[in-house]
Amino acid sequence: MLPWRVVPALQGRVDGRGSAASLGMRRRMENIDRVFDGRIHGCGGGPVRTSQFVSSDRRSTSAGQGSVGCKCARLWKKWFIAHAAMTGYTFMKRISRQVGRGLLAVVVTLLASTIGAPQGQDLTVGQRNLFVIAEMLPGHYDNANQHYFARRRKLPQNDRHDRVATTITRISAPAFRKNVFLWTTRVETPEGPRSSWQITTLEPGPGDSEVTMRHYFGEGRAINPENLSTLRPSELRRTDGCDYVFMFIRRADHYSGKQRPKACRFVWEGANVYTDNEIQLSKSSLWLHDHKWLIAGNRRVTGTASGEPYWLERSRLFHCYADIPGVGGGLDIPFERYDEILLHDKGGMHWISAPKGQSIGLSLRNVTWHVLNEANGNFNRNSLVLSVSERLSEGGTKEHGYAFADSGAERIVLNLKWILVNCALTPRHQARPNM
16 A cells, blocks of 8 residues: 555545545556556566556556566556655645645655654754763762862962862753752861852853853752752842853863853942853863952952862762771671761761770872872872871870772772771672672
């Protein structure tokens, strides 16, 4: 059955009768089916004469006298089908005056779809790279190394970065469209810890090679993940001009997004300020400029004196436990286990209460060295460090010891005999047997 039979049949249903054009078209297609299909299926035993092939308007094909094989019959049938399709298109133009142009558009679309569609379609650079940044952005980031080495390098106080930890989670918040993230930040300031919450969105544009990042702030209050399904942008604060536009011109291994110069203006602590900030994202790090400038006088009031950005490194999450005392060598000694401890490797810290009342701290840090720490021209390599400390009753802390391994290690253990600490990327219940 040929698909074009649907057209006259449909016309008969639409206008309530079988018109002469409708019946003529139907007969034309049935004749093609009968003549060609009958000849092709029966031509195995001998040749088929082209002089026998006659179209529905009774004109001879007159392709020549004599005989041809089955292949020729099939080629002629394809030609007649194409001819019938064009005739059907002309017919549809006629009936469009009776049943409206809408039906014609639907049928032409269906006919075109049978020809086939392209496998893919080129979109913009920005649209492709939006997928990449949306995949790279989620994670936990911490500037523990930057904060530590600022003290070790004895930098001036106004050139030291506060300790900052940021967790970025991809979420579903329908009112904010598709690429939406919950961004939670904790800053350890001299006045005490400070937390902030924001919704971040990614959209392609405005240029073909650009992606726009928008921030919606919680105004000092936490954004409850349980309310994301009903949360609306109007419930949060967004300042016009403060969007980051990522120009996705690949440089090394990172992407860079900048605010438009002096476009982000608002009131901060009673003063009119502007920001010219930048965000850089790579597989290993998140770099954040957070500089505010007074509009009157053009003087910077936040950020470090050198203008260096916050360098937050992406962390890995380790599953740890601690035993007190640290049993080893297969000895049958009673011990107490502190299990299900989670430590990220960019300065993660967890405190436990030991059986004798001590407050014991477990810390894990993947050290990215900022200074050279070797003699004779040797190079010091980055290391994964697990350490144990104790809060003293008279104040301060005491370092008990540490172990270190390669920075890419997936397991690390420290046994001080009175305590054993074991950390691994893979939880113990997921470890698989091997030889």
